[in-house]
Amino acid sequence: MKLLKSSILLIPVILLTLGVSKANAISNISLQQIIQQDTTKKDTTKTGGKNNSSLDQKVEYKAKDSVKFSKDKSIVYLYGNARVIYGDFELDAEYIKYDQKNSTIFAKGLNDPKTGRYAGRPIFKSGTEGTAIADSIFYNATTTRAKVYGVFSEQEGGFLSGGQSKKQIDDEVHVKNVMYSTCNLPHPHFGLMISKGVVTEKQVITGPVYMIIEDIPTPFALPFAFFPKPNKRTSGFILPTPGEDATRGFFLQNGGYYLGLNDYWDARFQGSIYTNGSYETSLLSNYTKRYKYSGNINLAYASFKDGLEGTEAFANPTKNFSIAWSHSQNANANPGTTFSAQVRLVSTGRNGYYKNTAAGTTYDINAIATSTTSSGINYAKAYANGMNFSLGASSDQTISSGAISVRLPEMTFNVPTFNPFDSKTRVNEQKWYQKITVGYSLQGTNRIDTYDSILFSNDGLKRLRSGFAHNIPINMSFTALKYLNFSLGGTYNEVWNFQHINRTYTSFADNTYTFREDTLSGFRRAGSYNLSTSMSTKIYGRRDFNPAGKIQAMRHVITPSVSFSYSPDFTKAGSGPFNAAVDQNGSRITTNGIPITYSIFEGMAQPGSFGGPSASIGFGVDNTVELKVRSKGDTTGTGSKKIPIIQGLSFNGSYNFLATSYKLSTIGFSGRSQFTDKLGINYNGTFDPYALGLDTLGTGRLIRRDRYFFQEGKILPRLTNFGFSFDYSLNPEALKRKNEVNDKLGDAANKKGLNDIQSEQLAAISRDPNAFVDFNIPWNFSIAYSFQYTNDGNNTVLSNTLNFNGDVNLTPKWKVTFNSGFDFRTSSLTPMNLAIYRDLHCWDMSVNWVPYGAYKSYSITIKVKASILQDLKLSKRQGYYSTYQ
Numbered sequence: 001m002k003l004l005k006s007s008i009l010l011i012p013v014i015l016l017t018l019g020v021s022k023a024n025a026i027s028n029i030s031l032q033q034i035i036q037q038d039t040t041k042k043d044t045t046k047t048g049g050k051n052n053s054s055l056d057q058k059v060e061y062k063a064k065d066s067v068k069f070s071k072d073k074s075i076v077y078l079y080g081n082a083r084v085i086y087g088d089f090e091l092d093a094e095y096i097k098y099d100q101k102n103s104t105i106f107a108k109g110l111n112d113p114k115t116g117r118y119a120g121r122p123i124f125k126s127g128t129e130g131t132a133i134a135d136s137i138f139y140n141a142t143t144t145r146a147k148v149y150g151v152f153s154e155q156e157g158g159f160l161s162g163g164q165s166k167k168q169i170d171d172e173v174h175v176k177n178v179m180y181s182t183c184n185l186p187h188p189h190f191g192l193m194i195s196k197g198v199v200t201e202k203q204v205i206t207g208p209v210y211m212i213i214e215d216i217p218t219p220f221a222l223p224f225a226f227f228p229k230p231n232k233r234t235s236g237f238i239l240p241t242p243g244e245d246a247t248r249g250f251f252l253q254n255g256g257y258y259l260g261l262n263d264y265w266d267a268r269f270q271g272s273i274y275t276n277g278s279y280e281t282s283l284l285s286n287y288t289k290r291y292k293y294s295g296n297i298n299l300a301y302a303s304f305k306d307g308l309e310g311t312e313a314f315a316n317p318t319k320n321f322s323i324a325w326s327h328s329q330n331a332n333a334n335p336g337t338t339f340s341a342q343v344r345l346v347s348t349g350r351n352g353y354y355k356n357t358a359a360g361t362t363y364d365i366n367a368i369a370t371s372t373t374s375s376g377i378n379y380a381k382a383y384a385n386g387m388n389f390s391l392g393a394s395s396d397q398t399i400s401s402g403a404i405s406v407r408l409p410e411m412t413f414n415v416p417t418f419n420p421f422d423s424k425t426r427v428n429e430q431k432w433y434q435k436i437t438v439g440y441s442l443q444g445t446n447r448i449d450t451y452d453s454i455l456f457s458n459d460g461l462k463r464l465r466s467g468f469a470h471n472i473p474i475n476m477s478f479t480a481l482k483y484l485n486f487s488l489g490g491t492y493n494e495v496w497n498f499q500h501i502n503r504t505y506t507s508f509a510d511n512t513y514t515f516r517e518d519t520l521s522g523f524r525r526a527g528s529y530n531l532s533t534s535m536s537t538k539i540y541g542r543r544d545f546n547p548a549g550k551i552q553a554m555r556h557v558i559t560p561s562v563s564f565s566y567s568p569d570f571t572k573a574g575s576g577p578f579n580a581a582v583d584q585n586g587s588r589i590t591t592n593g594i595p596i597t598y599s600i601f602e603g604m605a606q607p608g609s610f611g612g613p614s615a616s617i618g619f620g621v622d623n624t625v626e627l628k629v630r631s632k633g634d635t636t637g638t639g640s641k642k643i644p645i646i647q648g649l650s651f652n653g654s655y656n657f658l659a660t661s662y663k664l665s666t667i668g669f670s671g672r673s674q675f676t677d678k679l680g681i682n683y684n685g686t687f688d689p690y691a692l693g694l695d696t697l698g699t700g701r702l703i704r705r706d707r708y709f710f711q712e713g714k715i716l717p718r719l720t721n722f723g724f725s726f727d728y729s730l731n732p733e734a735l736k737r738k739n740e741v742n743d744k745l746g747d748a749a750n751k752k753g754l755n756d757i758q759s760e761q762l763a764a765i766s767r768d769p770n771a772f773v774d775f776n777i778p779w780n781f782s783i784a785y786s787f788q789y790t791n792d793g794n795n796t797v798l799s800n801t802l803n804f805n806g807d808v809n810l811t812p813k814w815k816v817t818f819n820s821g822f823d824f825r826t827s828s829l830t831p832m833n834l835a836i837y838r839d840l841h842c843w844d845m846s847v848n849w850v851p852y853g854a855y856k857s858y859s860i861t862i863k864v865k866a867s868i869l870q871d872l873k874l875s876k877r878q879g880y881y882s883t884y885q
Contacts, residue, residue, distance in 0.1 A: 075099050076097070082107075091137075092123045093121070093122035094121075095109070096122075103140065104139065104140050121135060122134050124137070133151070134149060139167075145169065147165065159181050162177060163175060172199065174196075176196055177193065179212065182842055185841070191211070192211055193212050194209050205225075235257070235259045237258075238256045245274065247306055247307070251275070254271075255272070267283065267285045279303055280357060282300040285297045291333060293333060298324040300323075302320040304320070304356050320356050323345045326343070327340060337379075338378075339379045339380075342376055344374070345375060354367055354368050371399055372396065372397060374394070374395070379391045388413075389414075390411065392409065395408075397452065403452075406447070408448075409445075410444070419434060435477065435478060436476045441470075443471075444468045445606070448463050464499075465605035466605050472493075473489065476489060486534070486535050487533065487535075489532055497523075503518075504516045505581050513581075526601070531567075537559070542556075552630060554628070561620045562618065562620075563617070564616070565615075571610065572597065573597045576608075577599045578597040579597060612658075614656055616655055623671075626645065627642070628641075628642055629641060645673060645674070646673055648670070648671055652669075653667040661706045666686050667686070668686050669686075670683065679728050683722070686720050702794055719789075721788070722789045724787055725786040727784040730779075730806075731779060779806070780807050781805075786799075786800070799824075803830075805819040812839075814837070814838055815838075815839075820832035831850060832851060834849045
């Protein structure tokens, strides 16, 4: 349809010549003439003639070289950059001849005497239609017939070239030997040759159509074709891809029907069938409203029979489903209000949806290896006074176990901190009580923690937990002695739950006990509070070096802090939500002489923070070290720059005076060192100040003792865990280009929505860092390394992970990408993904190969770049599930 639509551009040529045929135009060289049509001779009593309405149009024509006339002035010859404008139609050519007597117009190019090339071809354009170029144009106004030879026109991503086009009296357009291609070269690499065709207002009917590649006709042909030509989104069939799988047999994959509903949404129905009885279906619908919102919904269902006939896997097909919804709102659509959704629910079953369906036949290794999925829907509203409200739903699903946690709905309401005792009209400094700030936050949730197989059963719904949590912080900050920053305050917390637990204990003669736990409905509330104060300051140190040297100075900033917090004991029976554990005789149950209590909010929607007595001092210190070095790019000898050597190296711990044992906490540390602009290392760890000793059970294992390391003669505390990680890109420009592409696609999705092809491209780029192939980046290599060390005194565990990916241009048209890693525990490579891309100008070729591992597979695809011919491709694929399971 789009192929021949541009032939209708001939119609404006008719309008042009009808107007010119009534004009007695006289023009001088390079002088533009504007002639108003003569209407005095027009018989207004007659209604016939479709061209009457065009007689009042103005005709403008000019020529750069010369304008000549025949002896009887009936023929006008325009030479050299000749131009004719009639209404919204424009015609340019090296030579234009108008025969008023015979009512014909002829336009063509001329051979350049210097080069011998044919130049100045006719170029015509009408209104918003695309520009068309032809070798020559001829039109007879009397018969209303027109011929165009060797047309070349760009129409909606495609190019029409060659052949002949003829406009008939009944407004039909006949075409012959016209080629359509998405290749923008004057001599295209490939094209669809339409030997004969008829274009009407509502349809296109063609004779034989065949493909030509590099001027060689191919057997890929159709004896005839019919194309409807409506002025709206078009529906049509999607051809399936044939293939073979060793487990499921021969298949027809991803065939279906595309339904273009309107300019705002569409639908695509697809399915695959296998000769062993397996099948899968999907429905994808995209919707968009420009400057408002966009999104898509994807529903999929599959039934697979694996293994040999007669086996259990064959007799009991694996049922899989997937539900996905994505929605995004334009940031400017409704300022202050946002709505977004990212929903993904999949079946777990045998192997799970991603593995059984090869990630929806995308063969994406990262998606196939997915072990968890998360979903979220959120609405948020920000008010002018700073308050904000959000309402949403979310879920977390573990594919391996089928465990699922659903929170529907979740809501939050926040009031920003304010000064209740301050005045808006105050002009003097704040008094101490005017510095007091108060805030408020509310959180509410309905939560179900269960398994997807029983989520919608009665047992699943009985697991519903509902509750609210209130938080009111009160704080006052001030500065003393110029350098000391103090903060005083406290926080009140209160939780409301609409379910609670009750435990019935049974004790035995051997001093053991059991209990039965029941979940009861009913409103219960409990509150807690804490008081705190803190002090911090900054200490600066500087060391200057030789100004002429590379390192000019070093600055060390130390930020020590100390705090004190207190909270009473909320774990006593009758205090807060805690009840005493009482057996069948009404006696208190104890452990080592200590009475047992339990919280009625344990496992509920809002368990709250109810702990034992605490009066603790917290301490910490943060360090930042910077170097001032001479700048290499400065030629004056005075330029310098700062390099952060240590960023945020902090140590933190606390001491609880009211704790019965282990009053001192472990000492944690973390930081980051930036050695170069490209390389930074994150590190963290924990020191344990307590010594180890043999347990009293005689197992020979070491356990923590309530004795400090220096009491055992140790100099330093034990390092119980340590970790560091870094990532490095040898070519940061590659990462920058990928981020730019992601930003552009994201902006397009946010402003006007993406079609299904662009949506899949964006998803692929998000999943796979090598999915974006940029031939302007000659090479790239990135590595990411992580190291973790853990030692509990009995066992030492080391873990190292190394991941690397990159790409390289073998030639300006060949690119190879790779993505893999190294498992130090097994001393082997993790699954590797190799991809080869070849830029074939208007085509491209891609080869994806997983050479080893559980997901061993390959695919080869040669396809046209332009999305208008997205189905014109050749694919070969061997899936990872091509062996018996």
